[in-house]
Amino acid sequence: MSTGRYSTHDIEHYDRPRRRTRPRTKDRPTYDDAVRGVVVTVDRGRFTLLIEDRTVTAMKARPLGRKGVVVGDRVRVVGDVSGADGALARIVEVEERLTTLRRTADDDDPVERIIVANAEQMVIVTALADPEPQPRLLDRALVAAFDAGMQPLLCLTKADLADPAPLLSTYSSLGVPWVVTQRGGDLTELRERLAGRTSVLLGSSGVGKSTLVNALVPEAHRDVGSVNAVTGRGRHTSTSAYMLALPDGDGWIIDTPGIRSFGLAHVEPEHLIEAFPDLDEMTEECPRGCTHGSGEPECGLDEALAAGTADPERVSSFRRLLAARSESAY
Template identity: 60%
Template structure:
């Protein structure tokens, strides 16, 4: 006789299933008592969130999954939101973003990288010398600003080393506001320039973008004394600035508003922007598309923009059109230069 032949069904004791003992609800907690704030810094999974006059350190709640949280995001938190040392809150909700400034690694990469959320203004900082200005980089930043729904502002530094007139002439047709800072002995900023920039930034959330070494962190230190953002010289061999800011950070201005300092960039990929919309961001060229054949790529012999530029007799129209076409070629992968 087998070992279990003496047992019948009544002898078997069933174990209760743990999977079905407690019904689960798909409803997430409403967190109606959550505290609202703005993300002002991100560091290795910890978020600095400004709540009224205090800064709260928080982590992302598990229920948010892989939701990306960036500087400028408006969030809701629960837990310890006192801002006391060693306290930690949880971010349980990210509010809908008004604007999103994005870039891709390069023009062939369609994966967007969100830089800042909910900003009003993109301040494109470029030096007129040391390092040399790059109109193509500025064009890309302008396209990114318009695509994000942000207003652009050009800030030209080191005007004591070069005349800004030639550079500004490339953007006269776009009517982009600008500020020129004339430093002394090669300095990036002067008091008058800082004061004028401050007027443009007051009451708004503004993002500073530009190559390393153009004076972004120097400007932040002047606008928000005591910030001590790291600054560095330009590499004499490459002519490029050294990266001094390693992460984006939002700082509150005394006259109201926020300024966001970002790490220096060597490129500004537009892989996330539809090339068909590029020409819309060149307001001096966009009306000329009425002369183009249907489906025109704006980089072909039949393109009507050449005739448009010729009839307007704009001395910089041809340069602007070539800049547009370089962007189109670069975005399509035909031109990496």
């Protein structure tokens, strides 16, 4: 659709002119000289970008309006992109995102918050002890990963303090890959899972995310926290998401602040079932509006269970994730 002046294919949209003012010109900038970069961190309206082999500080151009710019975004930039001290560039375009990891503060909060963009894999970091595992939060992270189209990976830390088998048995039917680590242990398997991908690390405070990041990227120097002996909760050490290149250019990891709640108001049941193709096929004849949860009348999953064509453990696991989406945010 065209307004007569500008087409929807223009790089930017002009802001509405202030009262009693007129646009200075009808000529639109083309930004042919814009360069591409990736957002590695955001701090109080300033964006740190990686452009080729240098970091550049930038601000968002006014015509972008309220369009958010988050860690992982691929952007086009104009201005001073030298990376010199005091230099400031402008982000003039945010390229189309391949994936977006979202959450809401609570399940009834209509405002979605994008945490990171363009990550291919979500590494859900969970301690086996100190602090104790939080299955409800883990379930919610899995729902968010499936909804975003990301491959989930369970990373169980502190295996020197507890046996991972009981927790792993809970998720075996979902087919989610996993790795087990311990302080000072061999991270070869984790490195192999991260190689060639952009992965976002997600988990509660105190589970060992920053310790993992420092081991994977020694020059990262991420602060490492401790767990409160009374509450069993960790102290926030990362205050903002930060994207880091793995050694030898073999992928990226995004460290995120520790989370204590994960609202899923944005997740629709039909999107979640699509992450389970074998179960999705069984719901093709479900009545309109069926959520595929327990107790739904004439649900295809129940009919498949009765016919013996569905794996009961897999259906149970899917419905547990579906229930986690509907419970109050953890």
